[in-house]
Amino acid sequence: MDVTDLRVFEAVARLGSMNQAAAELHTVQSNVTARIRALERELGVPLFSRHVRGVSLTPAGQRMLPYAGRIARLVADARLAATDEGAPGGDLVLGTLETTAALRLSPILTSFARMYPQVRMSLTTGTSCSLATDVADCKLDGAFIAGPLDHPDLHGEAIFHEELVVVTARTVSSLGALAAIPSLKTIVFRQGCSYRQRLDALLAEMGILVATPLEFGSLDAIIACVGAGIGITLLPRSVVAGAARQALVALHEVAPEHRDVETLFIRRHDAYVSNAMRAFVEVSRGEFQSLKAAA
The missing domain is CATH 3.40.190.10 (Periplasmic binding protein-like II)
Known part of the structure; x- marks a missing residue:
């Protein structure tokens, strides 16, 4: 096993295709296939399952992938350390x-x-x-x-340092008024967003049950939907201050454990x-x- 084998393995795993990996690595598919087969023979286990759509990692391949990435990064770091001079x-x-x-x-x-x-x-x-x-x-x-x-x-x-605030439509007078909203929705970024987690914790403490969150990948879309009364969100005050000054949304302060980030x-x-x-x-x-x- 050498660094080139691991680089080929990582590319195939990431792209799910021998052909796409070959294009990225500026080589031919037969070379990529040969290197993967040689690596599997050396390890004595299959690293990929082959199917009509390409390849997918086996359990052994999944276990190996993080180490391949780290080794490739160490090699890159070593090269960078040796040449990182000047500006x-x-x-x-x-x-x-x-x-x-x-x-x-x-x-x-x-x-x-x-x-x-x-x-x-x-x-x-x-x-x-x-x-x-x-x-x-x-x-x-x-x-x-x-x-x-x-x-x-x-x-x-x-x-x-950021101060988080609950953002609602202008018609919502206070946080306490949220409990009276039927089928309250949160409008958030996808799972893994820390602001989303804080909003969930805040509403749970208030005893408010919410419907399935609406997920958006755009900050502008979230603010627009909140302003339209579709749901609420939690964002840094500085991000939504402009929308509040334009009277597009209302901002509500929260307790320090949810506010400071x-x-x-x-x-x-x-x-x-x-x-x-x-x-x-x-x-x-x-x-x-x-x-x-x-x-």
Whole structure:
């Protein structure tokens, strides 16, 4: 077993296709197939089940996949550590919450791109749970998530502080009025969103039963539906302050245990901290300090 075998294995597992893996790795399908078969012979177990739609991992393959990703990342880190000299450069693959992207990242990204033009950055959005998993699995170099963080492989640093509020239609006068709404719905991001979990806990404490949540992937869609009276949500005050000023929604304060949340920047404990990563965290810290000074 060598690093190339593991790279081929990871690509096939992720794409579910020998042909697509070959295209990504800039080789031919017969080479990918031969490497996977040789790896299976060496291990003495099948790693993939073959079917008409492609391939899927066997239980043995599923157990092996996380280690293949870590080994590939270690090799990449070793190469980066040896060549990471001078001004920050190279690739930086990051993730963020939708709310953080909408509210906080624009000045950070603008400053960073101006200061370090040699860094090639890509950004994806997700929930706190999915982003933490992707960082732990080495699919992302780092990510902004909502705290707290409880993962043995990850390091988190508080970057921003947010105040959460319940967001409702203007016709809802108070949190107490929610109990009188028949078939109350919550409008939230998909499962794994920490704001969604906090809203569920808040409503449970109030003894309010809700219908099946409505899931959206867009912050604008959530705010629009709440304003239309379709349901309620829980979001950072700064994200919805503009909609409240325009009288599109109403905001309701909640108890501190549900209100206060820190946005963390997370990365793997054992990952090499590149010049690009170090610079990005420093720029993020600087933006936070600027916000505190302006408050």
